[in-house]
Amino acid sequence: xxxxxxxxxxxxxxxxxxxxxxxxxxxxxxxxxxxxxxxxxxxxxxxxxxxxxxxxxxxxxxxxxxxxxxxxxxxxxxxxxxxxxxxxxxxxxxxxxxxxxxxxxxxxxxxxxxxxxxxxxxxxxxxxxxxxxxxxxxxxxxxxxxxxxxxxxxxxxxxxxxxxxxxxxxxxxxxxxxxxxxxxxxxxxxxxxxxxxxxxxxxxxxxxxxxxxxxxxxxxxxxxxxxxxxxxxxxxxxxxxxxxxxxxxxxxxxxxxxxxxxxxxxxxxxxxxxxxxxxxxxxxxxxxxxxxxxxxxxxxxxxxxxxxxxxxxxxxxxxxxxxxxxxxxxxxxxxxxxxxxxxxxxxxxxxxxxxxxxxxxxxxxxxxxxxxxxxxxxxxxxxxxxxxxxxxxxxxxxxxxxxxxxxxxxxxxxxxxxxxxxxxxxxxxxxxxxxxxxxxxxxxxxxxxxxxxxxxxxxxxxxxxxxxxxxxxxxxxxxxxxxxxxxxxxxxxxxxxxxxxxxxxxxxxxxxxxxxxxxxxxxxxxxxxxxxxxxxxxxxxxxxxxxxxxxxxxxxxxxxxxxxxxxxxxxxxxxxxxxxxxxxxxxxxxxxxxxxxxxxxxxxxxxxxxxxxxxxxxxxxxxxxxxxxxxxxxxxx
Numbered sequence: 001x002x003x004x005x006x007x008x009x010x011x012x013x014x015x016x017x018x019x020x021x022x023x024x025x026x027x028x029x030x031x032x033x034x035x036x037x038x039x040x041x042x043x044x045x046x047x048x049x050x051x052x053x054x055x056x057x058x059x060x061x062x063x064x065x066x067x068x069x070x071x072x073x074x075x076x077x078x079x080x081x082x083x084x085x086x087x088x089x090x091x092x093x094x095x096x097x098x099x100x101x102x103x104x105x106x107x108x109x110x111x112x113x114x115x116x117x118x119x120x121x122x123x124x125x126x127x128x129x130x131x132x133x134x135x136x137x138x139x140x141x142x143x144x145x146x147x148x149x150x151x152x153x154x155x156x157x158x159x160x161x162x163x164x165x166x167x168x169x170x171x172x173x174x175x176x177x178x179x180x181x182x183x184x185x186x187x188x189x190x191x192x193x194x195x196x197x198x199x200x201x202x203x204x205x206x207x208x209x210x211x212x213x214x215x216x217x218x219x220x221x222x223x224x225x226x227x228x229x230x231x232x233x234x235x236x237x238x239x240x241x242x243x244x245x246x247x248x249x250x251x252x253x254x255x256x257x258x259x260x261x262x263x264x265x266x267x268x269x270x271x272x273x274x275x276x277x278x279x280x281x282x283x284x285x286x287x288x289x290x291x292x293x294x295x296x297x298x299x300x301x302x303x304x305x306x307x308x309x310x311x312x313x314x315x316x317x318x319x320x321x322x323x324x325x326x327x328x329x330x331x332x333x334x335x336x337x338x339x340x341x342x343x344x345x346x347x348x349x350x351x352x353x354x355x356x357x358x359x360x361x362x363x364x365x366x367x368x369x370x371x372x373x374x375x376x377x378x379x380x381x382x383x384x385x386x387x388x389x390x391x392x393x394x395x396x397x398x399x400x401x402x403x404x405x406x407x408x409x410x411x412x413x414x415x416x417x418x419x420x421x422x423x424x425x426x427x428x429x430x431x432x433x434x435x436x437x438x439x440x441x442x443x444x445x446x447x448x449x450x451x452x453x454x455x456x457x458x459x460x461x462x463x464x465x466x467x468x469x470x471x472x473x474x475x476x477x478x479x480x481x482x483x484x485x486x487x488x489x490x491x492x493x494x495x496x497x498x499x500x501x502x503x504x505x506x507x508x509x510x511x512x513x514x515x516x517x518x519x520x521x522x523x524x525x526x527x528x529x530x531x532x533x534x535x536x537x538x539x540x541x542x543x544x545x546x547x548x549x550x551x552x553x554x555x556x557x558x559x560x561x562x563x564x565x566x567x568x569x570x571x572x573x574x575x576x577x578x579x580x581x582x583x584x585x586x587x588x589x590x591x592x593x594x595x596x597x598x599x600x601x602x603x604x605x606x607x608x609x610x611x612x613x614x615x616x617x618x619x620x621x622x623x624x625x626x627x628x629x630x631x632x633x634x635x636x637x
Contacts, residue, residue: 266394271480
């Protein structure tokens with residue numbers, strides 16, 4: 001037990017908190033045997049098994065015979081419910097926040113419910129190794145040196161190869177809560193180590209995997225929200241057709257192709273709760289307006305409507321939004337800055353004087369804008385989508401919606417919306433920041449090189465036009481968050497080797513890293529498919545948290561640091577020598593690099609702030625006058 005001080009409480013009571021009991025005491029009460037003991041100490045209390053009546057289910061009257069302190073809480077630490085402890089004291093964060101503890105308990109319960117369902121469906125939970133080998137699958141890896149000169153393990157980006165080998169080993173249904181590691185830049189929904197619910201099924205199609213996944217989501221929503229989402233949340237086919245989302249039975253969640261998602265929402269993980277989708281309006285605009293919007297020749301111009309309330313509130317909101325340095329990237333867009341208009345019936349041409357008369361009427365007929373609505377135009381190149389995850393206006397749509405919610409102008413959506421995104425490109429062009437699998441063909445696998453082509457038509461075009469091939473891949477999106485991705489896998493070793501060597505042109509030494517998988521496929525591997533669900537992101541949605549750090553017991557910081565234990569930590573030269581390694585420049589080199597990193601981070605932040613003051617492009621434009629038709633630039637975040 002541990003004592004907690006209360007105000008105005010005349011008698012002792014017990015608060016039950018799982019296996020722990022917190023008893024409340026009024027410290028100034030005469031005869032209080034605990035008044036000399038620090039609050040939050042750990043104590044053993046002996047009492048008669050039953051004395052008096054049970055007042056409520058959590059309050060029991062008892063007679064205490066003795067109190068013995070087992071461990072004192074330090075007097076120099078002030079622990080109250082409103083105390084903000086730093087990450088270095090994560091144990092006190094957890095101890096003083098019932099919400100954090102409930103989140104960890106909810107995480108445990110969610111894992112239990114998933115396991116129960118999968119066991120009933122005949123799945124086996126099988127662990128795969130954490131110490132793996134370095135392979136060119138796409139993401140940057142964490143390496144673990146060994147004491148054998150020049151040899152290192154790699155922590156797995158996912159158990160992808162192991163689970164496919166299990167399919168070739170006679171295991172028909174596999175799952176595990178897999179620990180995965182990727183050395184990537186941090187953000188709110190990303191950690192260097194994370195957990196995914198990994199599922200693989202032999203003799204299965206993509207529909208089979210999607211059905212299992214939908215049932216898992218149903219189990220979780222039923223458990224945590226008492227919602228039968230298939231009955232109450234999934235709209236009818238007629239309703240979805242009205243919103244340009246085709247409905248496919250027997251799956252419950254609606255499906256949309258990658259190309260359609262990028263066209264309608266400017267994102268491959270659209271938040272369909274935001275309502276209005278994009279319209280292409282370049283055919284309605286005159287050349288003068290197009291030239292103001294973009295230097296591109298014959299661009300696609302997307303139009304976004306954002307529902308606000310009145311022109312004055314909209315002008316203030318957009319001025320504040322544009323003034324943020326974090327939105328500077330939109331103004332640096334080489335394809336053109338966004339054009340922003342406010343629909344205001346009190347202005348000439350309803351505030352759309354930059355449009356020629358017929359175009360303004362057409363847009364009003366299409367959008368039916370209301371007073372105060374924000375209209376945004378953004379140009380982009382007229383070219384196919386090649387695996388990118390967003391367009392600039394797609395990001396702007398998302399960020400405007402988030403800003404409107406944070407400003408209290410609109411309400412946060414109360415419902416959850418589920419979506420399957422399908423028919424991704426099988427291959428995408430490489431770039432300097434993402435070399436993919438390191439091949440020499442100038443293309444990479446959009447997801448991973450084990451994804452099967454969608455149809456026989458795609459198989460036939462692998463050698464002649466790989467960028468036109470579609471993947472039998474699918475992403476699960478909930479409320480605009482990519483929760484998981486799955487696919488049907490290549491199960492023929494000859495096709496897999498052709499993809500690696502002939503299409504991606506992976507160097508010979510890299511291709512040989514996949515030899516164990518190729519040998520497993522060559523031994524008569526059955527067709528198989530699977531999915532990996534990001535369990536941390538899923539828990540963040542279930543707990544209505546904006547960051548996965550809130551649903552992890554010991555999360556890493558934005559720099560990938562565990563401040564609780566001080567990881568990563570410096571290693572001395574003698575320890576490095578055991579692994580036949582040395583730090584370049586010695587300890588002084590480490591110090592210089594650390595200072596350089598800190599200086600770079602600080603200078604970037606300072607540079608953003610300075611730019612917003614010094615660069616005229618980043619100054620918030622004032623409200624347009626009735627007779628002006630200039631375009632107000634806007635900013636994506």
